[in-house]
Amino acid sequence: MISTEVMGYLPYVRRLQDEHRKISEVVEQIQAAHFPHGDPVSRRNAQISTDLLIEQLYSLRTMLRDHFEEETTGGCMEEAISRLPRLAADMGVLEADHCSLLEQLDGVIASVQHEVFTGRASETIERRFNDFAEMLYDHEADENRLLEQGFNVGSEDIY
Ligand SMILES: [Fe+2]
Numbered sequence: 001m002i003s004t005e006v007m008g009y010l011p012y013v014r015r016l017q018d019e020h021r022k023i024s025e026v027v028e029q030i031q032a033a034h035f036p037h038g039d040p041v042s043r044r045n046a047q048i049s050t051d052l053l054i055e056q057l058y059s060l061r062t063m064l065r066d067h068f069e070e071e072t073t074g075g076c077m078e079e080a081i082s083r084l085p086r087l088a089a090d091m092g093v094l095e096a097d098h099c100s101l102l103e104q105l106d107g108v109i110a111s112v113q114h115e116v117f118t119g120r121a122s123e124t125i126e127r128r129f130n131d132f133a134e135m136l137y138d139h140e141a142d143e144n145r146l147l148e149q150g151f152n153v154g155s156e157d158i159y
Pocket residue numbers: 068071094098139143
């Protein structure tokens with residue numbers, strides 16, 4: 001039985017989890033459009049595609065920055081910790097991830113811009129983006145788990 005108080009938080013939990021889904025979709029769209037089956041060759045030869053990639057990476061960065069800010073200031077994660085204080089250490093790790101994730105994404109953007117500037121393709125762009133994506137997915141999955149544990153609810157309660 002979910003208390004009325006927890007019920008009041010569920011829309012916020014749902015909102016954060018919906019954002020996680022949207023962010024994953026954007027990452028997958030970038031992978032599908034620019035790194036199809038490990039074949040970056042077509043992208044290398046298409047300037048328009050590189051310009052689009054830079055635009056999409058910046059847009060993803062803005063989306064992530066706003067999302068991270070909401071997580072750290074919105075109160076929902078904080079409330080989950082106050083209900084189950086043993087999660088505080090996990091939350092500390094997750095907050096530190098925010099900085100690392102933005103730095104990783106900045107590294108990808110810098111690699112793409114370097115490619116445009118020098119006219120030479122960087123072999124590492126796809127790998128760097130995939131490493132970033134993997135860390136992001138782990139991060140968001142840990143947050144979903146933290147929210148569910150903190151409020152003692154399952155995804156069937158949230159949706
Ligand atoms: Fe986060």
